Amino acid sequence: xxxxxxxxxxxxxxxxxxxxxxxxxxxxxxxxxxxxxxxxxxxxxxxxxxxxxxxxxxxxxxxxxxxxxxxxxxxxxxxxxxxxxxxxxxxxxxxxxxxxxxxxxxxxxxxxxxxxxxxxxxxxxxxxxxxxxxxxxxxxxxxxxxxxxxxxxxxxxxxxxxxxxxxxxxxxxxxxxxxxxxxxxxxxxxxxxxxxxxxxxxxxxxxxxxxxxxxxxxxxxxxxxxxxxxxxxxxxxxxxxxxxxxxxxxxxxxxxxxxxxxxxxxxxxxxxxxxxxxxxxxxxxxxxxxxxxxxxxxxxxxxxxxxxxxxxxxxxxxxxxxxxxxxxxxxxxxxxxxxxxxxxxxxxxxxxxxxxxxxxxxxxxxxxxxxxxxxxxxxxxxxxxxxxxxxxxxxxxxxxxxxxxxxxxxxxxxxxxxxxxxxxxxxxxxxxxxxxxxxxxxxxxxxxxxxxxx
Amino acid sequence: xxxxxxxxxxxxxxxxxxxxxxxxxxxxxxxxxxxxxxxxxxxxxxxxxxxxxxxxxxxxxxxxxxxxxxxxxxxxxxxxxxxxxxxxxxxxxxxxxxxxxxxxxxxxxxxxxxxxxxxxxxxxxxxxxxxxxxxxxxxxxxxxxxxxxxxxxxxxxxxxxxxxxxxxxxxxxxxxxxxxxxxxxxxxxxxxxxxxxxxxxxxxxxxxxxxxxxxxxxxxxxxxxxxxxxxxxxxxxxxxxxxxxxxxxxxxxxxxxxxxxxxxxxxxxxxxxxxxxxxxxxxxxxxxxxxxxxxxxxxxxxxxxxxxxxxxxxxxxxxxxxxxxxxxxxxxxxxxxxxxxxxxxxxxxxxxxxxxxxxxxxxxxxxxxxxxxxxxxxxxxxxxxxxxxxxxxxxxxxxxxxxxxxxxxxxxxxxxxxxxxxxxxxxxxxxxxxxxxxxxxxxxxxxxxxxxxx
Numbered sequence: 001x002x003x004x005x006x007x008x009x010x011x012x013x014x015x016x017x018x019x020x021x022x023x024x025x026x027x028x029x030x031x032x033x034x035x036x037x038x039x040x041x042x043x044x045x046x047x048x049x050x051x052x053x054x055x056x057x058x059x060x061x062x063x064x065x066x067x068x069x070x071x072x073x074x075x076x077x078x079x080x081x082x083x084x085x086x087x088x089x090x091x092x093x094x095x096x097x098x099x100x101x102x103x104x105x106x107x108x109x110x111x112x113x114x115x116x117x118x119x120x121x122x123x124x125x126x127x128x129x130x131x132x133x134x135x136x137x138x139x140x141x142x143x144x145x146x147x148x149x150x151x152x153x154x155x156x157x158x159x160x161x162x163x164x165x166x167x168x169x170x171x172x173x174x175x176x177x178x179x180x181x182x183x184x185x186x187x188x189x190x191x192x193x194x195x196x197x198x199x200x201x202x203x204x205x206x207x208x209x210x211x212x213x214x215x216x217x218x219x220x221x222x223x224x225x226x227x228x229x230x231x232x233x234x235x236x237x238x239x240x241x242x243x244x245x246x247x248x249x250x251x252x253x254x255x256x257x258x259x260x261x262x263x264x265x266x267x268x269x270x271x272x273x274x275x276x277x278x279x280x281x282x283x284x285x286x287x288x289x290x291x292x293x294x295x296x297x298x299x300x301x302x303x304x305x306x307x308x309x310x311x312x313x314x315x316x317x318x319x320x321x322x323x324x325x326x327x328x329x330x331x332x333x334x335x336x337x338x339x340x341x342x343x344x345x346x347x348x349x350x351x352x353x354x355x356x357x358x359x360x361x362x363x364x365x366x367x368x369x370x371x372x373x374x375x376x377x378x379x380x381x382x383x384x385x386x387x388x389x390x391x392x393x394x395x396x397x398x399x400x401x402x403x404x405x406x407x408x409x410x411x412x413x414x415x416x417x418x419x420x421x422x423x424x425x426x427x428x429x430x431x432x433x434x435x436x437x438x439x440x441x442x443x444x445x446x447x448x449x450x451x452x453x454x
Numbered sequence: 455x456x457x458x459x460x461x462x463x464x465x466x467x468x469x470x471x472x473x474x475x476x477x478x479x480x481x482x483x484x485x486x487x488x489x490x491x492x493x494x495x496x497x498x499x500x501x502x503x504x505x506x507x508x509x510x511x512x513x514x515x516x517x518x519x520x521x522x523x524x525x526x527x528x529x530x531x532x533x534x535x536x537x538x539x540x541x542x543x544x545x546x547x548x549x550x551x552x553x554x555x556x557x558x559x560x561x562x563x564x565x566x567x568x569x570x571x572x573x574x575x576x577x578x579x580x581x582x583x584x585x586x587x588x589x590x591x592x593x594x595x596x597x598x599x600x601x602x603x604x605x606x607x608x609x610x611x612x613x614x615x616x617x618x619x620x621x622x623x624x625x626x627x628x629x630x631x632x633x634x635x636x637x638x639x640x641x642x643x644x645x646x647x648x649x650x651x652x653x654x655x656x657x658x659x660x661x662x663x664x665x666x667x668x669x670x671x672x673x674x675x676x677x678x679x680x681x682x683x684x685x686x687x688x689x690x691x692x693x694x695x696x697x698x699x700x701x702x703x704x705x706x707x708x709x710x711x712x713x714x715x716x717x718x719x720x721x722x723x724x725x726x727x728x729x730x731x732x733x734x735x736x737x738x739x740x741x742x743x744x745x746x747x748x749x750x751x752x753x754x755x756x757x758x759x760x761x762x763x764x765x766x767x768x769x770x771x772x773x774x775x776x777x778x779x780x781x782x783x784x785x786x787x788x789x790x791x792x793x794x795x796x797x798x799x800x801x802x803x804x805x806x807x808x809x810x811x812x813x814x815x816x817x818x819x820x821x822x823x824x825x826x827x828x829x830x831x832x833x834x835x836x837x838x839x840x841x842x843x844x845x846x847x848x849x850x851x852x853x854x855x856x857x858x859x860x861x862x863x864x865x866x867x868x869x870x871x872x873x874x875x876x877x878x879x880x881x882x883x884x885x886x887x888x889x890x891x892x893x894x895x896x897x898x899x900x901x902x903x904x905x906x907x908x
Binding site for chain 2: 055058084087088089091092093096097099101104105106108109111112139142146147226227234343383384385388389390392393405406411413414417419420421423424425426427429430431432435436437439442443446451
């Protein structure tokens, strides 16, 4: 089992804060880091980027840091976490019963984790519920259940294997009556931008619920699962959904990307990244990963959005909605946004809201154009501040020049690196024309935007 | 400003995972660690504990770790975080407007942080919204706003000073047009257990919303606040609530603890802890802190709960509700729980649910007894597993022996140390009598428990 081998623990990767002086240097000079940096440079050049541009000059180092942090579990030992955290605790003294150090279920719920998808190298989010039934009159410190789960999450993973590995490690090191794990996993699902199919109903997430049990949880029909799932009431899961372990189809949406030749230099570069993380690129599950990652990445270069957008060039203002320069504030809300953070090569996604001054709403063709503009500027290496400005500057001439753009987005880089701020999101504003000098108009538009949640 | 002085960054404290071999040793041998450990031993002895008991033998070291992690911000430099993360970004090109690298508000919302209350040394939770208006055509990496906020949160703090320090540091190092911070802070509020006043309406939290602005946000009536608060719509805050900066009364509930003599040895021990964190115990805000902390801690020893409980000794079963040995499952739900984690000397709090087999509910006097039993076992050094068992064993003879106890609790030690799992909570179960062999009865009871949230 992966968790049980002995490796040293890499301090420099502990949290991702700038570690200052010597440690940072060590990390930068580490051959593994250099391999990843070189590979990322190949990928950036493949995207047609100037790798010396200020904004992305340090992207290779940032990607290397994020990937090594995100896979630090390969160098962590479950034994180190558990030992010293097993405490004697007596059980029920008389009569029939289970509690305390003997048989009473202990369940830590709603641990936020992230992991890296072995099929496409993108991070996925995990809501983890982990429990065990003490035996031998000893209990483990509660935080250790979280730490053990994290050791396996910080690897290239598949949801079911992740659940199995956490479960097996707890069984092995705590030696409880039983251990069980349920994971809610969410994998970002970028839309396909084949010409003419910007699907507005596209779901942002592929979600799966997986479970794993050992000891008294080993059998799916064990009475122990009744208690475990009873404590997850209101989460809409049951034995049937979590125990359908048929792995007929991989959950990763990149599996359904259209196949075709990828640039071999870029594919080889991704292979070298996998190798530098200590993983064998020839392992069955990783065989197609470099190709899939490159296909996904190149969709930010190859998409046909530019062409679609050009169809609208020269369309006069009135065809997307008659704009009169009145004081009425109209808005186009909840345009969907997909983009790629140029600092970390990680997705960000969210909603774009456009406010303008007019008597009339834009017509359906206009709505479609606005969504295309958002996708056009989203589907490239970006920062949210620039994206907001570019949308504003492009849309302004179409909607009369008095414009306010609000972008609300979740950044994968805010959860899948050291800071792990799972609930956070970022809002940016661009204002043009009369909105600039009219706080009341800005306020009115902002109040019209629905509460943000994704 | 505190953030600006130069100190080395302490790697060993980065995350609180067991760091293995030499680093752990260094930390354990560090004179500051030893001072805190010795002080915690004095506190444990003051509570009447055997400091060699297995469960708490390492508590002094764990407390030292948690406190040094929780105040690591004193050794971190804002400069290190910001520099290297300022990126050139052009602003709006033509006409009137603000966006991108020039004047467009950037706001990172809903960052989960924790800080330590300088008035009582307990951690408090912070939901942080931090924003700035770029100038000089450069923007800062989004994660840096979180990291800077964290540097100041990881200190002994007061909400308003925390907001001010984050804001000033951003203004100083990013040199934006303006910077602003809004914090929702929640401080746990233990009930007073004076005899006869177990207040069931007691609120678990003292909450405040504070704000701070610099540059173009400096004036409270600045139009910039319109945008900032507009992006926090649906959070029920406004300029009046956040800008009432009258510090007439400190928010910390320990301020209202009854005064009286504290054990001088324990008070001196807490003073030495504060000093070992590099803080001056004679600083105005810290002057009464050791005394308040000791008073709070001793409430876990001195409360009159034991006496109250003894009043009920020998009360026959029928006086709290006639129990017939039928198949009907009755329940007492949502009994409030307050306790102190013996591994970290940090609060945990939540709800206790008791299921039993009877034809009748317990009467009001019985309800009050059950709540007293929960408080009795809660108000001491505890682990949740033991607490669950003790409640079950004590209640069983009163309710007929067929019993199920579910405890759902949030552990401060799960958020205020390295793992920072803000949304997580822990459920434990004890079952006695016929519940042990009746999964259907257990399931029925579990389904009757309302969804947990605190």
